[in-house]
Amino acid sequence: MPRAPQTMFEKVWDRHLVTAETADTPAVLYVDLHLIHEVTSPQAFAVLRERGLPVRRTDLTLATMDHSTPTRTEQVFGGAPISIDSAAKQVRELETNCAAFGVELLGLRSAQRGIVHIIGPESGITQPGKTIVCGDSHTSTHGAVGALAFGIGTTEVGHVLATQCLLQRQARTFSINVSGRLRAGVTAKDLILAIIGKIGVGGGTGHVIEYRGETIRALDMDERMTVCNMSIEAGARAGMIAPDETTYAYLSGRQRAPKGADWEHALERWKQLPSDAGARFDKEIDIDATTLEPMITYGTNPGMVIPISGAIPVKKGDVVFEKALAYMGLEAGAAIKDQLVNVVFLGSCTNARLSDLRSAANLLRGHKVAKGVQMLVVPGSQQVKKEAEAEGLHTVFIEAGAEWRESGCSMCLGMNGDLVPKGQYSVSTSNRNFEGRQGVGARTLLASPLTAAACAVRGRVTDPRELMNG
Amino acid sequence: MEPIKTLHSRTAVLPATNIDTDQIIPARFLTTTTREGLGRNLFADWRYDAQGTPRPDFVLNRPEAQGCRVLVAGRNLGCGSSREHAPWALLDYGFRAVISTEIADIFRSNSLKNGLLPVVVDESTNRWLIEHPGAEVTIDLDSAMLTLPTGARVQFPIEAFSRYCLLNGIDELGFLLGRMGEIEAYERRV
Known part of the structure; x- marks a missing residue:
């Protein structure tokens, strides 16, 4: 049978x-x-x-x-x-x-x-x-x-x-099928923030998510990692993307990847992995990528997220919601655009790979970090740091007025000395905007590296598309 | 681990939803290499002001919350970080059970492994508990039953093996070590 x-x-x-x-x-x-x-x-x-x-x-x-x-x-x-x-x-x-x-x-x-x-x-x-x-x-x-x-x-x-x-115990399965092309200035980070906004911070609890569809297939490996990284922010312990030619090209030749005949055997096994046609998932949703905008959080969990051109929702009588806004010092119904920014953090396991640094540097090139804004750039690894320096990205960051550091989790979580001061607004490429996550009283707005770079230049919450060339 | 059979206690209530493990124990307290003493920093940023003085309006600082061993919270308790320091801090403080309509996966797993009972109940039960802080509840692990002071009895789900381990004070590592024959057979097979 x-x-x-x-x-x-x-x-x-x-x-x-x-x-x-x-x-x-x-x-x-x-x-x-x-x-x-x-x-x-x-x-x-x-x-x-x-x-x-x-x-x-x-x-x-x-x-x-x-x-x-x-x-x-x-x-x-x-x-x-x-x-x-x-x-x-x-x-x-x-x-x-x-x-x-x-x-x-x-x-x-x-x-x-x-x-x-x-x-x-x-x-x-x-x-x-x-x-x-x-x-x-x-x-x-x-x-x-x-x-x-x-x-x-x-x-x-x-x-x-x-x-x-x-x-x-075996988890349940959850298919998130994404179709359509992301618009210029809209990144994998915006996609996963939009997904969390849609299904909620508990939407994936008890499930393993598989991200599927043409939009996912078109992402490079760094972008796929950004998406899977934040699966936990939707409550799912794991997120998966089927391996394909993009995956194999990425892994081929890497230090600890299989070599020679071992690589060929591995490839045979890997090609059996994608979900079979007709495989049944316990839960499925579809996402249309074509309508997405750059996303930014306004609250104290990653599900409290809006398009950057949008307004903070009004939820009268929702005590938890109002407490979150009070912590953030933001008002229901207000636009998020032009909100003052004190700190910009480009780093973390979500967005500190080479392509993340490149996209932020491309936007920053020829600009300065706004007066009064501290921008911290922390490569995800010493290897990323070395590769970024070989391309001169560090010079772009330093000349713009940002700090260039050794790799680590840094300002993603306040336990290593890199902290957002109390009450200050931080636009961060990390994954959690929980109260106090970046330091006691810190107010975190999660966004993509592109958006973070744009916010650094203006010192205000800024749609990166306003600063992108061409 | 001490066996757990029945727990009888008043409740302390934090009605917030999505209480993440960064609130339960902020990251700056994780530069520890032991599991003891985390209770004094449980909910540190809600519990103390900038000078380290207890905030009188915070639930756990109220006289009526002293000695409560059951914490009731809103939906999706324990989301976020996998830090086991969260259940360690709750246990060190004195809690033995948490109740919510939804408990995040890793936090629930970590709780079970340390003898902190994660009790998931329906919306209306949780609403009643949130509206009645200090309610005397009984949690019977063997029958997986929560009994409210009204007499209402609410069955809660609990994974069979975890329940067995908790009831008998057995730790799961012992069970895994007992499977070494199968583990070695698996390694030969693949």
């Missing part, structure tokens, strides 16, 4: 079952790649120590540091101490743990270091069909190559270190 059509998620899931789930027990799911970092691993290593357990598969485990690391060159390379003592301790502890347990660490001064979700794909270790986990919710990023990748907690980090497996 022919096998029932399967979704890509179901194929990857089935191929990683050590034991299938039953009514009484979850599935034991095998993990092909475990990425670890300094913030969510110390307590997991402590459990291994308590129980006298080794890391079972050091060859499938890779560590780096990104969240609490400084981005100032003198603190990374210059011998200056890391300014936050507890962060310095965390960095040392990861070094000690990796040495003690035999885990490969791309450490503070490594040329291969970077944000964990940037260096996975960049090094080619993120591959189609793999199961990839990390103690970080933005692990969904790796789904852009057709991997099943999701964030886990620290207890589960311990489970994977000790057994290379996780106990999991």
Whole structure:
């Protein structure tokens, strides 16, 4: 009897079952790649120590540091101490743990270091069909190559270190089908913000999203990563995009990608991954990309988002909504355009790859960052930094008046010394506009690198299309 | 982990929807390498002013909220970051259960692994709980039943294996280690 059509998620899931789930027990799911970092691993290593357990598969485990690391060159390379003592301790502890347990660490001064979700794909270790986990919710990023990748907690980090497996119940499937061409000035970031605005911050809970359709097929890998990255902002633990020629061209020749005959075998397997014709999803929606505008958030979760030409909604009597606007210091019914901007952050696992820096630099070229605006540019990895510098992008940023830093999570979350001051407005290319995310009292407006660059030039919320050449 | 069977407590209520884990425990408190002591910074930016003084109007700072072991919240509790520091902070503070109409996936999973009961209820039950802060509720894990002071009994969903582990104080790592034969067989197969 022919096998029932399967979704890509179901194929990857089935191929990683050590034991299938039953009514009484979850599935034991095998993990092909475990990425670890300094913030969510110390307590997991402590459990291994308590129980006298080794890391079972050091060859499938890779560590780096990104969240609490400084981005100032003198603190990374210059011998200056890391300014936050507890962060310095965390960095040392990861070094000690990796040495003690035999885990490969791309450490503070490594040329291969970077944000964990940037260096996975960049090094080619993120591959189609793999199961990839990390103690970080933005692990969904790796789904852009057709991997099943999701964030886990620290207890589960311990489970994977000790057994290379996780106990999991199978998620439901959600197809988001996007059609039509994105207009000039409208980016993958605007697309995913629009999707979150439509389905809501809990719209994907319990589901793995597969992004499908001609618009998705036309995205390059960096853009696909931006889309998958923010799946968690819609509540979905994972987002996936079927591998295709774009994926293979991206991975071919990368340091940790298969080579020679291994590459040919891998390619054969990868080509079996896309969802079968007639595969059934538990939930499906269609998005028309042709009508989208640059998007920007106005509230305290990523679902509170509007087109940049739009007005902040009015929701009289909605206490939570009004509290969010009070925190943001914004008024219901007001236009978002021309809102004052104090800080611009170009960085994070959402938007700090080379093409993100290029698009912002192209807009900034020949302009200055507005007086009184602080602009911070933080490449996603040391490799991205090196490539950007080879193209002279750093000169564009520095000449415009922006700061050019070493890679890391930086201002995406206030735990490494890069902070938005209380009450200030930050246009940020990161993924979360939660209260206090970028610092106590910081007011975050999420947008694309293009929009962020335009806002930096004007010092006001600005539609990037007003500043784009041609 | 201590076995959990029944929990009887008054509720503290945070009616906000989409309470993210950055609110539960802000990122600046994550530069720790242990899981202890996070309770004092639970909801830090809602709980304290810039000088670190407790805000008298915040729910957890009110006298009637002292000793509450059940937290009731609006829809989509625990969204955002995967930080397990969120349930660690709630437990360290003294909470043993959270109730909402929807609890975000990773936060729910992290909670179950630490003995913080995630209780998902229907809209009308949650509305009643939000409108009656301090209500004495009973949560019975074995029967997966929430009992309100009105006598109303509400069944809540809980994954069977997690319930078994919580009821018996078994940790899941032990179970996984017991599957090593199957794990090795899988590795030989692929």
